[in-house]
Amino acid sequence: MIKEFKEFIARGNVIDLAVGIIIGAAFTAIVSSLVADIINPIIGLLTGGTDFSSHYFVLKGDVPANASLDVARKTGASIFAYGSFLSAVINFLIIAWAVFLLVKGVNKLQSATNRKKEEEAAAAPAGPSQEEILLQIRDELRARNA
Template sequence: MLKEFKEFIARGNVMDLAVAVIIGAAFGKIVTSLTDEVIMPIVGALFGGADFSRYFWLLSVPEGYEGSVTDYVALKEAGAAMIGYGSFVTAVINFVILAFIIFLLVRYAKKAMAEFEEKPAAEAPSGPSEIDLLTEIRDALKK
C-alpha cells in the first residue's frame, strides 16, 4: 500500500496539482493585499471613509457590552450581530480581480497550447492527381 501511495504521489499530475494549489494560495494573498491595501482605500476615500472594510450595520449589541457601538473590531469580538457589508464588498472585489487574472492566464494558456497542436495539412491543390498525370505521361509516350 505504501508503494502504491508513493507511485500515486510521484505522478506528474499530482505534483502539478500540489504546485498549483501552493502558488494559487500565494497568489490569492497578493490579490488580497492589492485589494485591501490599494484598491479599497481608494474606494473608501470616494465614499467618505478611509477603511471601507469597516462599514457595517449593527443589528444588536450583546448584553453587558460597554464599548463603542462604532468600533467594528470590538463589536465583532463581543459577538454583536452585524451585517459587515464593507467586508463583503471587499471580498467581492477580491474575487473579481482573482477571477479576471485567472481568465487571462487560461486564455493565454489556450493560445500557447494551440500553437503546439498539430496544424492540419495543407489542402491538396485542385487539379489532376499524381495518378492522372502519370496516366497522361504514359499515354503521351505511347503515341
C-alpha cells in the same frame, strides 16, 4: 499499501495539483494586498475617505458607538459585516479577472504555436498524392510486364 501511496504521490496529476495550490496561495496573497493596499484606499477616497471594509451594523447586542469591526466582533454581538463581504467579493472578482486574463494569454500562446506549426506544415513541400503514387505503381508494373 505504502507502495500504492508512493505510486499515488508520484503521479503527475498530484504533483501538478500541489504546485497549483502553492501558486494559488501566493497569488491570493498578491491579490489580497492589491485589494487592501491599492483598491480599497481608492474606493475609500471616492466614498469620502472611509475604509468600507470595516463597515457593519449591529443585528443584536450592545456595541460601543463608533467601535471598529474587531471590537464589535469581540463584544459577542450579532453583526452584519457588509464591508468585509464586499472586500471578499472584490477579491474574488479580481482573482477571476486575473485568471481569465491568464487563460486568455495561454490560449493566445497556444494558438500562435499551432498557427506556426500549421504554417511550417503548409510551407513544407507536399509529397505526391495517393493517385500519383498509384499511377507510378501502375506504370512500374506495366514496364515490368512489357
